[in-house]
Amino acid sequence: MKKITIANRNNTTYEVKGSRPLLLELRALGLDLPYGCQYGGCITCAAKLIKGKVDQKSQVALNNRQINDGYVILCVARAKSNCTFDIGVESHDKLYRNPFIDPLAPHELKSDIATVREIKDD
Amino acid sequence: MEGLCCGPGYASPSEAVKAPSEKLLYTIAIYTGTGIQKPDYLATVDVDPKSDSYSKVIHRLEMPGIGDELHHMGWNACSSCHDDNSMSRKYLIVPGVRSNNIYVVDTATNPKAPTLYKVIQGSEIKSKTNLSGPHTVHCLGSEIIISFLGDAKGEAPGGYLHLNKDFEILGRWENTMGDIPFSYDFWYQPRHNVMVSSEWAAPNTFMPGFDLEEVGHLKYGRRLHIWDFKKKKPIQTMYLGEDGLIPLEVKFLHNPNSSHGFCGAALSANVIHFWKSENGNWEWEKIIDIDNEPHSDWPIPIPGVMSALLVSMDDKYLYINNWLHGDMRQYNITDPHNPVLTGQVWMGGLLGKAPIVNGVKVAGGPQMYQLSLDGKRLYVTTSLFSTWDNQFYPEIRTKGGVMLMIDCDVENGGMKINKEFVINFGDEPNGPSRCHESRYPGGDCTSDIWL
Numbered sequence A: 001m002k003k004i005t006i007a008n009r010n011n012t013t014y015e016v017k018g019s020r021p022l023l024l025e026l027r028a029l030g031l032d033l034p035y036g037c038q039y040g041g042c043i044t045c046a047a048k049l050i051k052g053k054v055d056q057k058s059q060v061a062l063n064n065r066q067i068n069d070g071y072v073i074l075c076v077a078r079a080k081s082n083c084t085f086d087i088g089v090e091s092h093d094k095l096y097r098n099p100f101i102d103p104l105a106p107h108e109l110k111s112d113i114a115t116v117r118e119i120k121d122d
Numbered sequence B: 001m002e003g004l005c006c007g008p009g010y011a012s013p014s015e016a017v018k019a020p021s022e023k024l025l026y027t028i029a030i031y032t033g034t035g036i037q038k039p040d041y042l043a044t045v046d047v048d049p050k051s052d053s054y055s056k057v058i059h060r061l062e063m064p065g066i067g068d069e070l071h072h073m074g075w076n077a078c079s080s081c082h083d084d085n086s087m088s089r090k091y092l093i094v095p096g097v098r099s100n101n102i103y104v105v106d107t108a109t110n111p112k113a114p115t116l117y118k119v120i121q122g123s124e125i126k127s128k129t130n131l132s133g134p135h136t137v138h139c140l141g142s143e144i145i146i147s148f149l150g151d152a153k154g155e156a157p158g159g160y161l162h163l164n165k166d167f168e169i170l171g172r173w174e175n176t177m178g179d180i181p182f183s184y185d186f187w188y189q190p191r192h193n194v195m196v197s198s199e200w201a202a203p204n205t206f207m208p209g210f211d212l213e214e215v216g217h218l219k220y221g222r223r224l225h226i227w228d229f230k231k232k233k234p235i236q237t238m239y240l241g242e243d244g245l246i247p248l249e250v251k252f253l254h255n256p257n258s259s260h261g262f263c264g265a266a267l268s269a270n271v272i273h274f275w276k277s278e279n280g281n282w283e284w285e286k287i288i289d290i291d292n293e294p295h296s297d298w299p300i301p302i303p304g305v306m307s308a309l310l311v312s313m314d315d316k317y318l319y320i321n322n323w324l325h326g327d328m329r330q331y332n333i334t335d336p337h338n339p340v341l342t343g344q345v346w347m348g349g350l351l352g353k354a355p356i357v358n359g360v361k362v363a364g365g366p367q368m369y370q371l372s373l374d375g376k377r378l379y380v381t382t383s384l385f386s387t388w389d390n391q392f393y394p395e396i397r398t399k400g401g402v403m404l405m406i407d408c409d410v411e412n413g414g415m416k417i418n419k420e421f422v423i424n425f426g427d428e429p430n431g432p433s434r435c436h437e438s439r440y441p442g443g444d445c446t447s448d449i450w451l
Helices: A022-028 A064-068 B013-017 B122-129 B212-216 B386-392
Strands: A002-006 A012-016 A046-051 A071-073 A083-086 B024-030 B041-046 B056-062 B091-095 B102-106 B115-120 B132-140 B143-150 B159-163 B169-172 B186-189 B194-197 B223-228 B233-239 B247-252 B261-265 B270-276 B282-289 B309-311 B317-322 B327-332 B340-346 B368-371 B377-381 B402-408 B415-424 B434-439
Touching (some): B024 B377, B091 B132, B091 B143, B115 B122, B122 B132, B122 B159, B122 B169, B132 B186, B194 B247, B223 B247, B247 B309, B261 B309, B317 B368, B340 B415, B368 B434, B377 B434, B402 B434
Parallel strands (some): A002 A083
Antiparallel strands (some): A046 A071, A046 A083, B024 B434, B041 B056, B091 B102, B102 B115, B132 B143, B143 B159, B159 B169, B186 B194, B247 B261, B309 B317, B317 B327, B327 B340, B368 B377, B402 B415
16 A cells, blocks of 8 residues: 655545555545546646655656656556655646746656757766 | 527527527536536526516526536527427526536426436446537537537547437447547537537646646647538538637527628637638637636736627627636627727626626626527626636635626627626535526527528
């Protein structure tokens, strides 16, 4: 079993198996979470992972910057360790950005179109 | 509110113009993506100026669960079955873009308080047709087709769901998608045996939000497609290029003999005019080009984002919006090759021209609209799509959407925001919601087609 802590819900904890998506496991335990498409394509259920590991390889909604900022698509992500999350729109401070004012670098795009970042020697 | 004959709708566009004024209006309102854990709903708005509850939401039909993102909708029947007395305009078909569910709402038993008649589960649609991301609903005589933007996994090009009049799934409508890369809106004109479809993007591209770089990576559309309507297959592609980035809404003139139509290219902020030439090929031209506007916070000028477009029932005026700029415009299209700007009003937007309208601070800009059949009252809402709202107008989360009404001068042209009418969806009982598309019980300017 994995212990899931929801930091922005008074550090409430839940015990999940990690065998099913976190959205399903946590909702079954009574946590009210937003969701939309339920296949990893639409971002509505995104939460921010503060600590721990998840497997969300089937998500197709997040760009690489959002992944680097810790966002996790709960409708497809499975817990691989004990995890701490912020959930709901309060956790979306970096999820949504004006794409004209703050454009993505080529390596920050979604994985299917991102270019590999060049590592320069200092 | 129906015409003189036996079936739904009106014998002709000119009969529709003479219909009694609308008294009720239905608009969808969403909580998806807002942080409020409540279902999206269909709001009934009182638009009868003689009523005590004028300019108020008088009923809310909640969907069964959260997370649908209701968006566009359409009628089970329109003037296309005006001569069929077994049909009536009774049901509003309301898809959820994210959930893939389709809700059939009975608006006739009690027009002020519609009820849920049937739910077509998104999972059933996926398993039977491999479609997701529903958008435009049109009836075809007694049957119904709905454009979907993706396959069951949210990848383009999607296709068309075919329902019978009892809202049972018949399968895919089209025989082939041909080379079409993306789907979005469509309109058909039966006397020319033509359908025109446009291109947004795959659900997996547009649902999470907008990234400009994905336009450069050809993840967004830039074409219009001409279909042989009877053969249900695309026959000609009009590549619009930089003039037609993200071509969204498509409308023909209401006159069923006309082959002229229009499309609003959202990111290019251009109106594309298309028509059938004498040799039978379809041609297009750019007839309106909205300049991008400078803004001190933006590194590049702001595009208009022309997300919708509407033709008055008498085919005299074209209405367009610039969601990011904040203006609604009226053009006289008596000569469709040479539109003349005849009206413009401002509400919200990023340019700061009209931050407060009728006492309400407008979050968002003019986005969806519905025009009365007589062409005099244009109802406008301000939310585009939850994730895109959150990117460009983050304050809409706490302020909600707004519905305003514009008085339109159908004789001389001109637009003026009506000072008596405003609905602040920020004050809804469950918290700020966002209003989007609207429809009238008696038919409207974005649904009726004549055979």
